[in-house]
Amino acid sequence: MITHAYYREKLASVYDRMYPFIEVDTGHTVDLLSRLVPPPARVLELGVGTGRLALPLADAGYRVRGIDGSAAMLARLKEKDPEGRVEVELADFTSSHTGGTYDLIFTVLNTFFSAVTREQQLGCLRLVREQLEPEGRFLMEVFEPTLFHGLDQPSFSVRHLGDKGVMLDMLSVDRSRQLMVGTHTVIDGGVPETTQHVVRYAFPSELDLLAELSGLRLVDRWGDFTGQPFTSASHRHVSVYARADHEPR
Numbered sequence: 001m002i003t004h005a006y007y008r009e010k011l012a013s014v015y016d017r018m019y020p021f022i023e024v025d026t027g028h029t030v031d032l033l034s035r036l037v038p039p040p041a042r043v044l045e046l047g048v049g050t051g052r053l054a055l056p057l058a059d060a061g062y063r064v065r066g067i068d069g070s071a072a073m074l075a076r077l078k079e080k081d082p083e084g085r086v087e088v089e090l091a092d093f094t095s096s097h098t099g100g101t102y103d104l105i106f107t108v109l110n111t112f113f114s115a116v117t118r119e120q121q122l123g124c125l126r127l128v129r130e131q132l133e134p135e136g137r138f139l140m141e142v143f144e145p146t147l148f149h150g151l152d153q154p155s156f157s158v159r160h161l162g163d164k165g166v167m168l169d170m171l172s173v174d175r176s177r178q179l180m181v182g183t184h185t186v187i188d189g190g191v192p193e194t195t196q197h198v199v200r201y202a203f204p205s206e207l208d209l210l211a212e213l214s215g216l217r218l219v220d221r222w223g224d225f226t227g228q229p230f231t232s233a234s235h236r237h238v239s240v241y242a243r244a245d246h247e248p249r
């Protein structure tokens, strides 16, 4: 069984082309984070990747630290940030304390589900609680698993990687363990390469329970980064937690 989901070289090399329509979401995310905890707050991103959000947040005046287990992804971030506006750390966010505390900690694009056991997810949330300032906020964006949980057969799709490549994505689900295995084959001119990526999905109610066990409580949940309500039609959620030992602001 794969025990971590760090992005290896091939995935890192195409990552910034994997989500061609994400700029709009990036803008909404920066806006929402700024309303939640305005700059110049201290921010930690779990799974910072190539800096899609960390760099605009640093430009907006935040003091940003990013943690990622993938040297290949951090190398891409460094290329875009030669002056080191974002502090980075090569480590596992389910088990590593950064040594600091933050006003805002966040993780997006299903990265939280990369912690592939309940224990790892709890480990991550406990570390979030330890590193969160008393008035701080933790934001997580993940998919709502109903559709995938009901998947009886592997699902197959193709995504374009700009005009020079494609990625073949196959998804299969082991309902009994809440695991989703993604098999991604990149065809972009060189030797095609396949990587596997496992995530452990959880329903919002389980996430809230794990958060409670870690000393956090839910304060808001939306269906996207524009603040649309989370309803039974939502395919993802943006959830915000605060420290349970602290009165709501």
Ligand SMILES: C[S@@+](CC[C@H](N)C(=O)[O-])C[C@H]1O[C@@H](n2cnc3c(N)ncnc32)[C@H](O)[C@@H]1O
Pocket (backbone or CB within 6 Å): 004, 005, 006, 007, 046, 047, 048, 049, 050, 051, 052, 053, 067, 068, 069, 070, 073, 091, 092, 093, 094, 108, 109, 110, 111, 114, 115
């Ligand atoms: C979907 S990407 C998100 C990147 C970036 N946050 C963004 O929004 O574009 C997930 C990132 O999380 C990293 N990652 C996954 N599991 C991790 C873990 N347990 N510890 C540290 N990094 C992890 C991967 O290497 C990858 O860079």
